[in-house]
Amino acid sequence: MMDLASLQRAQARIADTLSPTALVLDHPLSERLGRRVWLKGELFQRTGSFKARGALNWVRTASPQELEGGLGAVSAGNHALGLAWAAREANAPVTIVMPENASPFKVEAARKLDAEVILHGDINDAWAHMHRLVEERGLTLVHPYDDERIIAGQGTVGLEILEQAPEATAILCPIGGGGLISGIGVAVTELRPALSLAGVEPAQAASMSHAWASGGPERLDPVDTCAKSLAAAIVGECTYSLSRAHVDALVDIEEAAIHRAMRHLLYASKLAAEPGAAVGVAALLEDAVELPSRGDVVVVITGGNMGREEMLDFL
Template structure:
């Protein structure tokens, strides 16, 4: 069980180092919807995404034995950056396996923070190698999303939203493996049970919708999306039931809609976002979501770690 108390404790654990991220008004979407639309700017968090929250909470609540073995992780990039940063400050070694198509900015950033980064195959191949390294090296695996301490850290985003925008009636949150929306869901359902929580996935990596269809986590045969930060092939044993319990609905957007939303956020909100961070805005721009008739809408903008070459290729 992950409770509101776990999330509040996580905030106490990390708040001396990680500040609350701002809400940025999206005036264009606000005028289109006839209500205030806020963008929760997790791209302004340390290491450029919300992942620093869960990583720092995990490291600071870890036992000496867990840390002494060294840490291992699989990541498309943002978890790698967050964990490498949190572990560096604790003086702990980290080994991260990333898919070969991972963002060069995230690869080099993780290495600059002291992590050993191994590039290997796709995300499924990366997991196979990491499990082998855990056995061979005795590493402590820090799962990027399916861990209660990680989920509690990410859930601090939900506490901030409810405090910063008390008139919120709906939150749109990207889903990769489900850690962020699970943590937000626990906070929201406990404090504001009437609030609508909508999960948004890329069509080419809709692993949570796949799990809902099959009544449990089921691995996708492949993932194919420009939103690499959301390209989890399978959701977690923790995140699946939490999402079923706390998320009102799931929706998905294609790559063209994601790129259009990136353009919108860069030109109108002045936010330099990576593709996975734009899926919530993409859903609002699509205009098909059923939202409560009144109240503010908050879109979680999860990160901004992307290089110029990557942006040029997308646009």
Template sequence: MLPLERILEAQRRIADSLPPTPLLLDHVLSEQFGRRIWLKGELFQRTGSFKPRGGLNWLRSAGDAELAGGLGAVSAGNHALGLAWAAGEAGVPVTIVMPENASVFKVEGSRKLGAEVILHGDINQAWELMRKLVAERGLTLVHPYDDERIIAGQGTVGLEILEQAPEATAILCPVGGGGLIAGIGSAAAALKPELALIGVEPSGAASMAAAWSAGAPERLARVATCAKSLGAAIVGEHTYPVCRKTTQTLLQVDDDAIGRAMRHLLYQAKLLAEPGAAVGVAALLEGAVALPFEGDVVVVITGGNMSPEELTDFL
């Protein structure tokens, strides 16, 4: 697991630019489950997701040699936005390769923040091109999730949850490449080891489940999900063992369930959450979660970056 001090250092490093996000009570879910269900509003963070936490921690702990040639990244969108913003704050150029089916909202947003964005193939092909660009241009790769500095930054979400919800007995966390759940898991294991950490991933991109089954990260041949922000084809060498050790349960939800959860968040909780952010709520609405017998439950709402056209498909 990542040492707690690394996460505390990250919190100190980014605190002046990234304040804590709010914890909101979901009244409808709370009444349904007979306990308080809290929503951790990471969609209110800078650039609309939790991703700037890791990106800014990486930038502010990087050496001059790492920054000299500019940065490179692969992203479905939110890492692109978060890193573009953090790099812009530091005056460092960044090149990002995104899949051709990436959200136009996120592509345009990343470009407005100063990033060079290249659209190329699917997520696996995007990675192939980025490796080529790293070699040709001398870029420093900033991995979207499989980097301890990124994980430490995302772990600050866990520190905030534990402070804001002291009576929480369970956290539901979306899972893509595993950076967020590895960070939250490391913080929770150090400060509240009895807490149940529950990971939720889309069934069309169940890369963490594949790793659990194989005993190591294993690349998916195909990713097909409306939750593009969770569409990692393979989890990380760093994130997999931490997730395996700190996560009690790993669940999958399909696109229909994600759509229902998005409508719940929009109409009942009044939150415009993107598909990948809704998987934890989807698991609750589908009755897929075995919760502890008592205590509060926190669901991480990871982001809210969508164009009107993208949202329309779910209404």
């Protein structure tokens, strides 16, 4: 059962290797909103995103039986990097299936971390191929978000925010499959329940909004967004349940707004974040989210893994 103690154990488990990431004050956005807006810099974490947290927590709690046949995962990129990096500690081989439109930067980075990377179809095709590989090779599937050990590791982001931002009254968090916001939600509910937690999704890949409207996870097909790290076609059973229990609101953001937010992060905030990390800032720039009347706002900047060619689309 996912609870505060699960997050705290994960925090203790990974603390010798993964340091807390900084809160960066976004001065232009703070002036615009008339309140302090802090950016939680997960792009500064190992492997360039928050995903290293969950991956390391998973590996350090894995049994010898889970590791011996090798690990498998489906990823748009950041989970691949986090898992490949963490698995080296256990000398466990990793096979990653990515959609064919995955970031070339992330593909190459995962291969440099010794992962076998297979490009296959879209995200739905990639999942089907991974399930075949699990059967054929005996791999242990490490789900990118619908796994309590992964969620507990990601939830350490929430523990840090609550310690670093005592005057915060709202957190905005990007949603792909929902693992990060689920972990943050557990921390917020147990430690500061009056704080507002909002999830932000690309309108063209709003799988959590779709699940809330449908009463449970249902597959989106197709998903099509520049924010590839958020392009999960379906949220998890666990992340759906946790989000319903701990998330106050969901916001959908259009592609043009993500582009504007990317330019804000690059030119105003001076952060080279990836598009999936920009959706929370987009929600503020577009006045798309209802905030408490006072207090600081924290926006989770989930990652910064993007190659030069990809960056050019947002300059």
